[in-house]
Amino acid sequence: MFNKETLDAVRLLLLFQADDHLIIGHRNSEWTGLGPILEEDIAFSSIAQDKIGHALGLYSILNENLGEADPDTLAFMRNETDFTSSHLVELPIGEYDFSLVRHLFFDLAAHIRFEDLATSAFDPVAKLARKVKGEIKYHVFHANTFIKQLGHGSEESKARLQSAINQNFGLALGMFESFEGEQLLIDQGIYKGEAAIREAWLGEVQAVLLEAGLKMPDASKVEPVLGGRKGFHTEYLQPLLDEMTEVFRVDPAAEW
Amino acid sequence: MYGGGYIHDDQKKKTDITAEDPALLAEFEARIARGEKIEPRDWMPAEYRRQLIRMIEQHAHSEIIGALPEGTWITRAPGFRRKLALMAKVQDEVGHAQLLYSAAETLGKSREDMINDLINGKSKYSNVFNYPSKTWADVAVIGFLIDAAAIVNQVANSKGSYGPYCRALERICYEESFHLKQGHSIFVYLATGTPTQRAMVQDALNRWWQPIMHFFGPSDKMSQHTETLMRWKVKMASNDDMRQQFLNMYVPKIREVGIVIPDPNLRKNPETNMWEFTEPDWNEFYEVIKGNGPCNAERLAVRRAAEDNGAWVRAALRKADQHYVTPLA
Structure with missing residues (x-):
């Protein structure tokens, strides 16, 4: 029912989101065993599992509905330049302040996106989004809770969060x-488009930061860090992919 | 998974049972003999409390330290299915640590004190986690055989006398049974896979067999007097019995996929119906307990770094008007 140009744009949308979810899930899983408290260790691991699961769901639609390779091939066999992840998700976990702020930024955006996609005219995506948004609600709840607690925690925690917010806003x-092809998606009710998602996101970030006693950077004065969607990446993606595919590449034809 | 079958005890710390009130002690022992559970607010001998704290604490430490050798393979797991399963598995282990620290806290030692004792090297954890996990096949061997060994130990301990520990163990064993399936599945895929995969899993078993044989501790003939602990239902099965049970259940499962156990003397004696095997190197076992294993320093360094890096988070979350409350798990 959709023409080729439209389906190509759907393909891009899904690939961007699948790659972002895979990479942030991978990063968040690196907290396993290393969290600042056991409960956070468990929370980050749980969120990471959901992200990897959401990536799998998105790759599966690409495979089943749009003729792309199977999810394991897409995730484990593509070259770095074929990935479309945003730079934000590629950065190493750093300290907990960075990981927490990234978690807030990412999950507020993911929640808005999947809320929108839940009513998408492209049925397979709408079906997946209805399931996913229910899970992301808890990720947002977790991020908000910790941002607020640490924003009102000690001088150090407040300063650390503010600094992570300022430094990573462009990312x-x-x-x-x-x-x-974004406009085709907007016109046909498949997706409301990046500009609209961004506007909603700015409003939600502002609300959370206000409650946490933290300052919102002026978005009009911050240069967005672009390029990820076109295959230009940070120096951190290639090593991540090398690690992720280390075992798989021993014998890609083998069953593991 | 992962409670060490062998429970290290520093004999110098033992408290004198004869100093206890004889009437209270008799009633306490009678309750245990009747199969009743001891609960946090009940009277208990000081030695019982000390032994349980030590045992539960070591078990909890084993869970969080055990998350490290496996956790390192989460980012390298081949394919979505394995990656998701391993993430969930290791997360469960950290969850077990949380349950167990709560159970130990009911006896009066805070989680913070326990973790401090861990990173200062005062408190032990299962020796098996002081060995490196070198390849993906190690994930199979740990998940399958070390979890299996831990289940043998924990199912026994879940019938012990201390209520909070038993309840934690029941839940833990339920989850462990899934871990064992996860480990077994990887093990079977590797063992029945390509020559490279088979070689990987054989190599992993060769390296892990001795730590597995160490897992339940030295023979009861060689180990300390455990009569009181058995009477108090703190220790529920002898080291030898657990090791025999483990061999009975898992040697056939290893052999059925054509993997060779690296002990030419391993056989079941048809007359005694007992497994005979080459004694593992017990000197190495004691050296690892003392801190001289291949990964002791690395594991504690990682744990210490995690604690240090997270200190500002914990400090910020602590409210000035909060008081410590012992949980009643």
């Missing part, structure tokens, strides 16, 4: 890079 804006 966060890079999640909303526009892409070819």
